[in-house]
Amino acid sequence: MRTDGEHDPGIILSVSNLTVAYNGNIAVSSLTFEVTRGRILGLVGPNGAGKTSVINALLGIAPKVTGSILLAGSSLRDLRSYQIVRLGIRVVTQQTQTLNAMSVLENVLMGMPEDESDRFVSAFFWKKALTKGETKRKADALALLSLVGLNGDPDAPAGGLSYGQKKRLEIARTLAGEPTVLLMDEPTAGLDTGGVGDVCQMLKAIRSSGKTILLVEHNMEAVRDVCDEIIVMDFGKMIAFGKPEEVLANPRVLEAYIGRGEHG
Amino acid sequence: MDYIIHILILIGIYAILSISLNLVASAGIISVAHGALFGLGAYVYAVLGATFHLPFSVALVFSSLATTFTGILLAVPSLRLKGDYLALATFGFAIIAYDIFDNLLLFTKGPMGITDIQGPDFPFQVHGKTWYLFLVTAFAVVTYLLARRLLQSPWGRVIRAISEKESLVTFSGRNTYRYKLVTFAFASFWTGVAGSLYSSYLSYIHPSNFLPMTSILILCMVVAGGMGSLTGSILGTSIFICVPEVLRFLNLPSSVAGNTNELLFGLALILFMLFKPQGILGKYLSLNE
Amino acid sequence: MAQVLVNSLFDASLILLVALGFSLVYRTARFFHLGHGATFAVGGYVTYLLLFLGSNIAFALIVAGLIGGLCGFAMEGFLYKRLRRRRSSSLIYLIASLGVLLVVQNLLALLFGSETHVLQIPEALESSTRLSGALFTNAQVMIVAVAIALVSLLFVFLKTRMGLFLRSLSDNPFLARAMGIDVDRMMLAVFGIGSFLAAVAGGLTGMETTIRPAMGFSGTLYAMLACIMGGMGNLAGTIVGSVLLGVARSASVTFIAPEWRDSIALMVVLILLFVKPGGIIRSS
Numbered sequence: 081m082r083t084d085g086e087h088d089p090g091i092i093l094s095v096s097n098l099t100v101a102y103n104g105n106i107a108v109s110s111l112t113f114e115v116t117r118g119r120i121l122g123l124v125g126p127n128g129a130g131k132t133s134v135i136n137a138l139l140g141i142a143p144k145v146t147g148s149i150l151l152a153g154s155s156l157r158d159l160r161s162y163q164i165v166r167l168g169i170r171v172v173t174q175q176t177q178t179l180n181a182m183s184v185l186e187n188v189l190m191g192m193p194e195d196e197s198d199r200f201v202s203a204f205f206w207k208k209a210l211t212k213g214e215t216k217r218k219a220d221a222l223a224l225l226s227l228v229g230l231n232g233d234p235d236a237p238a239g240g241l242s243y244g245q246k247k248r249l250e251i252a253r254t255l256a257g258e259p260t261v262l263l264m265d266e267p268t269a270g271l272d273t274g275g276v277g278d279v280c281q282m283l284k285a286i287r288s289s290g291k292t293i294l295l296v297e298h299n300m301e302a303v304r305d306v307c308d309e310i311i312v313m314d315f316g317k318m319i320a321f322g323k324p325e326e327v328l329a330n331p332r333v334l335e336a337y338i339g340r341g342e343h344g
Numbered sequence: 345m346d347y348i349i350h351i352l353i354l355i356g357i358y359a360i361l362s363i364s365l366n367l368v369a370s371a372g373i374i375s376v377a378h379g380a381l382f383g384l385g386a387y388v389y390a391v392l393g394a395t396f397h398l399p400f401s402v403a404l405v406f407s408s409l410a411t412t413f414t415g416i417l418l419a420v421p422s423l424r425l426k427g428d429y430l431a432l433a434t435f436g437f438a439i440i441a442y443d444i445f446d447n448l449l450l451f452t453k454g455p456m457g458i459t460d461i462q463g464p465d466f467p468f469q470v471h472g473k474t475w476y477l478f479l480v481t482a483f484a485v486v487t488y489l490l491a492r493r494l495l496q497s498p499w500g501r502v503i504r505a506i507s508e509k510e511s512l513v514t515f516s517g518r519n520t521y522r523y524k525l526v527t528f529a530f531a532s533f534w535t536g537v538a539g540s541l542y543s544s545y546l547s548y549i550h551p552s553n554f555l556p557m558t559s560i561l562i563l564c565m566v567v568a569g570g571m572g573s574l575t576g577s578i579l580g581t582s583i584f585i586c587v588p589e590v591l592r593f594l595n596l597p598s599s600v601a602g603n604t605n606e607l608l609f610g611l612a613l614i615l616f617m618l619f620k621p622q623g624i625l626g627k628y629l630s631l632n633e
Numbered sequence: 634m635a636q637v638l639v640n641s642l643f644d645a646s647l648i649l650l651v652a653l654g655f656s657l658v659y660r661t662a663r664f665f666h667l668g669h670g671a672t673f674a675v676g677g678y679v680t681y682l683l684l685f686l687g688s689n690i691a692f693a694l695i696v697a698g699l700i701g702g703l704c705g706f707a708m709e710g711f712l713y714k715r716l717r718r719r720r721s722s723s724l725i726y727l728i729a730s731l732g733v734l735l736v737v738q739n740l741l742a743l744l745f746g747s748e749t750h751v752l753q754i755p756e757a758l759e760s761s762t763r764l765s766g767a768l769f770t771n772a773q774v775m776i777v778a779v780a781i782a783l784v785s786l787l788f789v790f791l792k793t794r795m796g797l798f799l800r801s802l803s804d805n806p807f808l809a810r811a812m813g814i815d816v817d818r819m820m821l822a823v824f825g826i827g828s829f830l831a832a833v834a835g836g837l838t839g840m841e842t843t844i845r846p847a848m849g850f851s852g853t854l855y856a857m858l859a860c861i862m863g864g865m866g867n868l869a870g871t872i873v874g875s876v877l878l879g880v881a882r883s884a885s886v887t888f889i890a891p892e893w894r895d896s897i898a899l900m901v902v903l904i905l906l907f908v909k910p911g912g913i914i915r916s917s
Contacts, residue, residue: 139515165517179508182501189498190505194518200526203497204490214498257516374724421907428665428723432857433906436899439854443896560731567728599747603739603846610735617729618715 098147107133122307129313170259180239188221191253356480362565362577364531372507377434380441383554385539408536415532445551645879646780650834652859654827660866664726668733670853676832677844701832705824742846749843
C-alpha cells in the first residue's frame with residue numbers, strides 16, 4: 081500500500097480504519113483494505129461479521145462511521161448517497177429490488193444516469209434532441225436486457241418475472257448506470273447450481289469490460305470461481321486477506337466458520 | 345339547468361385540486377394540506393381582488409405564486425419525514441391554516457368572510473354562469489393535460505419509481521428529495537388557480553369553506569379515483585361532489601346533512617382501504633409494502 | 634402560578650390516559666391509530682348516558698371503559714385484522730383509521746346532536762378546596778387518582794406474562810410469531826386495553842368539562858402530540874410528553890387566547906418533528 085499520499089491509479093477504492101456502529105454495537109472495527117481496478121474482491125465471513133455494514137458505509141447509509149473511504153482518491157465520507165452513486169458506484173442488494181408495477185424496460189431505464197431529459201422542464205419542452213436521447217436510451221436498455229438473457233416482452237410488468245429473472249433485471253439495471261465499481265451483496269442467494277453458474281459468468285463478463293466488483297458472498301464455489309482476492313471478516317474485523325485458495329485453507333478462517341456453525 | 349352548471353363548475357374546480365394532489369401522490373407523498381393551500385389561494389385572490397382591485401388574471405397569478413411559495417415552505421421540512429409522519433405534518437398544517445383563516449381578522453375578516461369578490465371581465469353576456477363553466481373547464485383541461493404529460497415523461501418515470509421504491513431511485517444517483525419537492529411545488533401552484541376560480545365564482549368566501557375536512561375530502565377524491573390515474577381523480581371528484589348534493593334532495597336539516605356527508609366520507613375511506621386501496625382506476629399498488 | 638401547576642396535573646392525567654393507549658397501539662401495530670379518539674368520545678357519551686339514568690360514577694366509568702374496550706375489539710377485529718392479512722402499509726392503516734374516526738364521530742353527532750352536553754355529577758364532587766392559592770374540585774382529584782391507578786395497573790400488567798408477550802411482539806414481530814405468540818389475540822388485547830383507557834378518560838373529561846362529538850378529534854390530536862413529544866412508542870416518554878403538554882395547555886389558558894391554543898400546540902410539535910424526528914426522548 082502506498083503511504084506517500086499520492087493516489088495510485090491502480091487502486092480504485094481505498095478504505096482505511098473504517099468503523100461502523102449501530103446503536104452502540106460495533107459492526108465493523110478498524111477495517112482497512114484496497115480494491116484494485118478491474119478485479120473482483122470477495123468479502124466473506126459468517127453471518128453478522130459486518131459485511132453488509134461495509135457496503136452500507138460505502139453507500140453512505142450507515143449511521144455512525146469513522147475512518148476514510150476514498151474512491152479514486154476522493155473521499156466519500158461526507159457525501160449523500162445519491163452523490164456517491166453519481167461518482168460511479170452501483171449496488172445490487174441482498175434482497176431483490178425491482179419496480180414491480182413498472183415494466184421491465186422501465187426498470188432498466190431507471191438505472192440509467194440522470195440526464196437532461198429527466199429534468200422537470202423537459203417534460204413540457206420536447207426538443208428533438210431529447211426525443212432522440214430517449215430513443216437511444218430505450219435501445220440501450222433493450223440491448224442490456226438481451227445481454228442478461230431477458231428476452232421476453234419488455235413492456236410486461238416486472239412483477240411477473242421469476243426470482244431468477246428479477247435478479248438478472250437488477251443486474252441489467254445496475255449496468256445501465258455505467259458504473260466503475262459494483263457492490264454486490266450475495267447475488268447468488270436463492271439460486272440453483274445452474275443459476276449460480278450464470279451469475280458467475282456474468283460477473284466475469286463484467287470484469288472483462290473493465291469494471292471493478294466488491295462481492296459479498298456466502299457461496300464458496302462462486303467465490304473460488306470468480307474472486308481475484310478475498311477478505312475474510314469475523315466480528316467486524318478482518319482476519320485474512322489473499323487469494324481464495326490460500327485464505328480458505330487458513331485454519332483461522334475455518335475456525336471462524338465452523339465455530340459459528342456456518343457451512344462453507 | 346343553472347344548478348347543473350353550478351355542480352359542473354364545482355367539479356371542475358375540485359378536479360384541478362384532485363388532479364394536482366394525485367400528482368403528488370404519484371410521487372408517494374400523501375398530503376392532507378391541499379385544502380389549506382386551496383384556502384390560501386382563495387383568500388389571497390379575494391384580498392387582492394376586493395381590497396386592491398387587481399384584475400382577475402393578475403390576482404390569479406399572484407395567488408398561485410403565493411400557494412406555490414407556501415407549499416414549498418411546507419414541503420421543505422415535511423418531505424424529510426417518513427410517509428405517515430409526513431401525512432400528519434401536512435394535516436397539522438391544515439389545522440393551523442384553518443385557525444388562521446378563522447382568527448386572523450385583519451386579513452381574512454374571520455367568520456364574517458370576504459364579500460364582493462370580483463370575477464374576470466367577460467367580453468359579452470351569456471346565460472348565467474356558462475362563462476364560468478368555460479373558464480373552469482379550460483383550466484381543468486389544462487391541468488389534466490399537463491399532469492398527464494408529466495407522468496408520461498422520463499421525469500414522471502422517476503416520480504413513479506420513487507413512490508414504489510425510493511431507495512432504488514437514490515441508488516441510481518438521483519436526488520429524490522428534489523424530485524418530490526418540485527412535484528409538490530408544481531401541485532401547489534394549481535391549488536392557487538383553483539382557489540382563485542373558487543373565490544371569484546362564489547364571490548363570497550368564509551373559513552368554513554376551507555376546513556381541515558376539505559383537505560381530507562380532496563384526499564378522498566384521489567383515493568377513490570386511484571393514485572396515478574388522472575381520469576380516476578375526475579371520477580372521484582364527481583362522486584364526492586355529487587353524492588352530498590344528492591343527499592341534499594332528501595331535505596335533511598343542514599347540521600344533519602353535514603354529519604351524514606362526513607360519515608359517508610369516512611365510510612368510503614374505510615371501504616376503499618379494505619377492498620380496493622388502489623382506488624377505482626388506480627394502477628399502482630404503491631400503498632402496499 | 635400554583636393554579637397553573639394544579640390545572641396541568643389534571644390536564645396531564647387526562648391526556649396521559651388517552652396517549653398511553655395510542656402509544657401502545659403504535660408500539661405493537663406500528664401505525665397511527667387515528668380512531669383512538671373515537672373511543673374517547675364514545676366513553677364520554679356512555680358516561681353521560683349512564684349518569685343521566687342515575688347510576689353512580691364508578692359504575693358509569695367502568696361500563697364506559699368496557700364499552701370502549703369493546704369498540705377497540707371491533708376496530709381491530711373487523712378492520713385492522715383484515716388490513717394486516719393484506720400486509721397493508723402504515724399509510725393504509727392511517728387512512729382507514731381516519732375513516733373510523735369520521736364515522737364514529739358523526740354517528741355520535743347524529744344520535745346526540747352536535748351541541749355540548751353537561752354531565753350530571755353528584756354534588757360531592759363539585760365541592761372545591763383551596764390549597765396554597767390553588768383551587769381544585771374533588772372531581773379533579775378523582776381524575777388524578779383514577780389516572781394514577783389505571784396507569785400503575787397498566788405497568789403492572791406489562792410485567793406479566795401476557796405483557797411480556799406484548800412487548801416482544803412490538804419489538805420483533807417475526808420472532809414473536811415464530812415463537813408461537815398469537816398475534817391476533819395480542820392485538821385484540823392491545824386495542825382493548827388502549828380503548829378502555831381512552832374511554833375512561835372520555836368519561837372523566839366529560840365530568841371535568843363537557844362532551845361534544847368533536848371531542849374525539851381533539852382527543853386523538855392531543856394524544857398524538859404527547860406521544861410524538863415523548864418519542865413514538867416509548868411509554869415512559871409518553872408520560873413525559875403528556876405532562877409537558879398538560880403544563881403547556883394550562884399555561885396557555887392563562888397567557889394565550891383560546892382560539893390559538895390548538896394551533897400553537899401543533900406548531901410546537903411540528904417544529905419538534907422537523908428538528909428532531911425522534912421526539913424529546915429517543916424512541917426505542
